[in-house]
Amino acid sequence: xxxxxxxxxxxxxxxxxxxxxxxxxxxxxxxxxxxxxxxxxxxxxxxxxxxxxxxxxxxxxxxxxxxxxxxxxxxxxxxxxxxxxxxxxxxxxxxxxxxxxxxxxxxxxxxxxxxxxxxxxxxxxxxxxxxxxxxxxxxxxxxxxxxxxxxxxxxxxxxxxxxxxxxxxxxxxxxxxxxxxxxxxxxxxxxxxxxxxxxxxxxxxxxxxxxxxxxxxxxxxxxxxxxxxxxxxxxxxxxxxxxxxxxxxxxxxxxxxxxxxxxxxxxxxxxxxxxxxxxxxxxxxxxxxxxxxxxxxxxxxxxxxxxxxxxxxxxxxxxxxxxxxxxxxxxxxxxxxxxxxxxxxxxxxxxxxxxx
Amino acid sequence: xxxxxxxxxxxxxxxxxxxxxxxxxxxxxxxxxxxxxxxxxxxxxxxxxxxxxxxxxxxxxxxxxxxxxxxxxxxxxxxxxxxxxxxxxxxxxxxxxxxxxxxxxxxxxxxxxxxxxxxxxxxxxxxxxxxxxxxxxxxxxxxxxxxxxxxxxxxxxxxxxxxxxxxxxxxxxxxxxxxxxxxxxxxxxxxxxxxxxxxxxxxxxxxxxxxxxxxxxxxxxxxxxxxxxxxxxxxxxxxxxxxxxxxxxxxxxxxxxxxxxxxxxxxxxxxxxxxxxxxxxxxxxxxxxxxxxxxxxxxxxxxxxxxxxxxxxxxxxxxxxxxxxxxxxxxxxxxxxxxxxxxxxxxxxxxxxxxxxxxxxxxxxxxx
Numbered sequence: 038x039x040x041x042x043x044x045x046x047x048x049x050x051x052x053x054x055x056x057x058x059x060x061x062x063x064x065x066x067x068x069x070x071x072x073x074x075x076x077x078x079x080x081x082x083x084x085x086x087x088x089x090x091x092x093x094x095x096x097x098x099x100x101x102x103x104x105x106x107x108x109x110x111x112x113x114x115x116x117x118x119x120x121x122x123x124x125x126x127x128x129x130x131x132x133x134x135x136x137x138x139x140x141x142x143x144x145x146x147x148x149x150x151x152x153x154x155x156x157x158x159x160x161x162x163x164x165x166x167x168x169x170x171x172x173x174x175x176x177x178x179x180x181x182x183x184x185x186x187x188x189x190x191x192x193x194x195x196x197x198x199x200x201x202x203x204x205x206x207x208x209x210x211x212x213x214x215x216x217x218x219x220x221x222x223x224x225x226x227x228x229x230x231x232x233x234x235x236x237x238x239x240x241x242x243x244x245x246x247x248x249x250x251x252x253x254x255x256x257x258x259x260x261x262x263x264x265x266x267x268x269x270x271x272x273x274x275x276x277x278x279x280x281x282x283x284x285x286x287x288x289x290x291x292x293x294x295x296x297x298x299x300x301x302x303x304x305x306x307x308x309x310x311x312x313x314x315x316x317x318x319x320x321x322x323x324x325x326x327x328x329x330x331x332x333x334x335x336x337x338x339x340x341x342x343x344x345x346x347x348x349x350x351x352x353x354x355x356x357x358x359x360x361x362x363x364x365x366x367x368x369x370x371x372x373x374x375x376x377x378x379x380x381x382x383x384x385x386x387x388x389x390x391x392x393x
Numbered sequence: 394x395x396x397x398x399x400x401x402x403x404x405x406x407x408x409x410x411x412x413x414x415x416x417x418x419x420x421x422x423x424x425x426x427x428x429x430x431x432x433x434x435x436x437x438x439x440x441x442x443x444x445x446x447x448x449x450x451x452x453x454x455x456x457x458x459x460x461x462x463x464x465x466x467x468x469x470x471x472x473x474x475x476x477x478x479x480x481x482x483x484x485x486x487x488x489x490x491x492x493x494x495x496x497x498x499x500x501x502x503x504x505x506x507x508x509x510x511x512x513x514x515x516x517x518x519x520x521x522x523x524x525x526x527x528x529x530x531x532x533x534x535x536x537x538x539x540x541x542x543x544x545x546x547x548x549x550x551x552x553x554x555x556x557x558x559x560x561x562x563x564x565x566x567x568x569x570x571x572x573x574x575x576x577x578x579x580x581x582x583x584x585x586x587x588x589x590x591x592x593x594x595x596x597x598x599x600x601x602x603x604x605x606x607x608x609x610x611x612x613x614x615x616x617x618x619x620x621x622x623x624x625x626x627x628x629x630x631x632x633x634x635x636x637x638x639x640x641x642x643x644x645x646x647x648x649x650x651x652x653x654x655x656x657x658x659x660x661x662x663x664x665x666x667x668x669x670x671x672x673x674x675x676x677x678x679x680x681x682x683x684x685x686x687x688x689x690x691x692x693x694x695x696x697x698x699x700x701x702x703x704x705x706x707x708x709x710x711x712x713x714x715x716x717x718x719x720x721x722x723x724x725x726x727x728x729x730x731x732x733x734x735x736x737x738x739x740x741x742x743x744x745x746x747x748x749x750x751x752x753x754x755x756x757x758x759x760x761x
Binding site: 117167171172173174176177178180181182183184185186187188189191192196302305306309314315316345347348349350351352353354355357358361362365366367368 | 528537543683734
C-alpha cells in the first residue's frame with residue numbers, strides 16, 4: 038500500500054490524471070447526462086456523434102497538437118515558444134491564399150498544406166536559430182514573432198479576412214462522410230501515434246532530454262545540442278501548421294487577429310499541467326496531451342455551468358493554481374512526509390497496545 | 394592567443410581601467426541608441442519630434458507601462474518572470490471606477506483599493522513562486538487569467554469615472570518651466586506632464602536606489618546570477634524572490650491607478666499586451682531573462698525606444714498598425730542579437746577584437 042502510494046506520488050501522470058478524474062466525477066455528480074453521447078444527423082445528412090465528450094475531444098485537438106511540439110521545445114531548450122499562435126495565423130493565411138488561388142481539389146489541398154508547413158517550419162527555424170545558435174532565451178527569442186507574427190499574417194491576407202468553403206475543407210474541419218468521429222480527433226490521434234513511433238524507434242526523445250538536462254554532457258557524448266534544438270523547432274513548426282490548418286478548416290475563414298487567440302498560453306499551461314518541468318529536461322508527451330484535454334474539459338464544464346465566456350478565465354485560473362500547487366515538489370514532499378509519519382506511528386501504537 | 398597574452402603583459406604595468414559590467418554596457422548601448430534615434434528623427438522628420446510636448450507625451454501615455462516594467466525589472470533580475478502586469482492594471486482600473494461610481498468611494502479609498510489589489514496579486518505570486526517553488530511563468534499566467542476574468546466579473550460594460558474629486562486629480566497637469574512650443578496662433582504653450590508621470594519617475598528612482606544601494610537590491614542580483622551560490626553565501630533566496638514578486642504586484646497596482654488617472658475609464662480591454670511590451674522594454678533596456686543582469690534606468694530608455702520607433706514609423710507615413718508591430722519585432726530582434734553577440738564575445742574573451750575597456754577579467758585595483 039505504502040509503495041503503491043509512493044509510486045503514485047512519483048509518477049508524472051498521477052496529478053493530471055487525478056485532476057481529469059475529479060473533473061469527470063464533478064460533472065457526473067452535477068449532471069449525470071453530461072457525458073452521454075448521442076448520434077445526431079448533421080446538415081449534410083451524415084450520422085455523427087455529438088455530446089459534451091466529443092466537443093471536449095474535438096475542441097482540444099488543436100491545442101493538443103500544439104502541445105506536442107511545445108513539449109519537445111520545452112524539454113530541449115528549457116523555455117517556451119510563445120509565438121505558436123502567431124505562426125499558426127501565418128500558416129493559416131498561406132493555406133487560405135493558396136486555396137483561394139486555385140480550385141480546391143485534393144492535390145491542391147495537399148499542396149496548400151505542404152506550403153503552409155514549409156512556411157511555418159521556416160518561421161519556427163528562425164526562432165530555433167535564435168535559440169540554438171545565438172543562445173537566446175526561448176521566450177525572448179519568440180517574443181519577436183509573437184509581436185510581429187499576426188501582422189505578417191495580416192500582410193499576407195491583404196488586411197481582409199478571406200473565407201474558403203469546400204466540402205473537402207468541411208470534411209477536414211468537421212466530419213468525413215461515413216465516419217461519425219470528428220476528423221480533428223482522428224488527425225490528433227494519427228499525429229500522436231506518429232510522434233510516439235518516432236520517439237520509440239529513434240533516439241530523439243532520449244537525446245532531447247539529455248540536451249535539456251545537461252547541454253555540456255550531451256555535447257561531450259557526441260550529441261549536438263544545436264541540432265536537437267533545431268529538430269524540436271522543426272517538429273513544432275509542423276505541429277503549428279497542422280493546428281492552424283485544422284482551425285481554418287473548422288471555421289472556414291482566416292482571421293489573423295482571432296485565429297487560436299491566446300492558444301500559446303493554453304499550450305504552455307497544458308505542458309505544465311501535464312507535469313513537465315518548464316525548466317526543461319525530462320518530458321512526457323502524454324502528460325501534455327492530457328493537460329490539453331483538462332483545459333478543454335474545464336472550459337466546457339464552465340460553459341455548461343452557464344459562466345459567461347469572458348469570466349471563464351478567472352475560474353480557469355483558480356483550478357490551474359490548485360493543480361500546480363498540488364503538483365509542486367514542496368507540497369508533494371510535505372504530503373509524502375505526512376503520509377510516512379502517519380504510517381510509521383501506527384505500528385508503534387499497535388506494539389504499545391499489545392504490550393499493554 | 395599569443396596576441397592576447399602579449400597584450401595582457403603589455404598592459405600590466407599601466408593602470409588598467411575598470412572593465413565595464415554587463416549591466417552597464419547593455420544599458421549604455423540602449424541609451425545611446427535611443428538618443429541617436431531621437432536625434433535622427435528630429436533631423437529627418439522634424440515636425441512633431443521637435444515639439445517637447447511630443448517627447449513628454451511618450452511619458453504621459455506610457456507612465457503605467459513604465460511602472461509595470463520597473464516591477465518586472467526586479468523580478469527579471471531575480472531570474473523570474475511576471476506576465477500578470479497588464480491584467481492587474483485592467484482589474485485595478487475597473488475596480489476603482491466601480492468603487493468610485495457605485496459605492497460612493499473616495500479618492501484615498503480607491504488608491505488604497507488599487508494598492509490592495511496589487512498587494513494581493515504580489516502576495517499570491519510571491520508565496521506560490523518563492524515558497525512552493527512553482528514555475529513563475531505558470532503562476533503569473535494564472536494570475537493574468539484570474540485578473541482578466543475578474544475584470545469582466547466586476548463589470549462587463551466599460552465604465553467611465555465621473556467622481557468629482559477624482560476628475561480634479563485626473564485633470565492635474567504639471568507645467569515644465571522653460572519647455573514648450575508655439576502653437577498655430579503663435580501663442581506659447583508650455584509643455585505639461587500628468588500626475589502619473591511624476592509617480593512613474595518616483596518609482597523609477599526608488600527602484601534604482603533599491604537595486605543599487607540596498608541589501609535587498611544587491612541580493613536580487615546575487616540570487617538571479619546564481620541562486621545556489623547566493624544560498625551558500627547565506628542569502629535568504631526564498632525571501633528575496635518573495636519580496637521581488639510582492640513589489641512587482643504592488644507596482645502593478647500603482648500602474649493600474651496611473652492608467653486610470655490617464656484615461657479615466659475602466660475597460661476589460663485596458664492595457665492589453667502591456668505585459669509583453671513591458672518585457673520588451675526590459676529586454677531592450679538590457680535586462681536578461683536569465684537573471685542577474687539589468688538596470689531600471691535601462692528599462693526606462695528601453696520603453697522610450699520602443700515607443701519612439703512607433704512614432705517614427707507613423708511619422709514616415711506607414712500608418713497601418715501592422716507596420717508598427719513588424720518594426721517593433723525587428724527592433725527587438727536587433728537588440729536581442731546585439732546583446733547575444735556582445736555577451737558571447739565577452740564570455741569567450743576575444744580579447745584582441747575588443748577595445749581595452751570592454752575586456753573582461755582584468756579587475757586590478759585602480760592606482761590613483
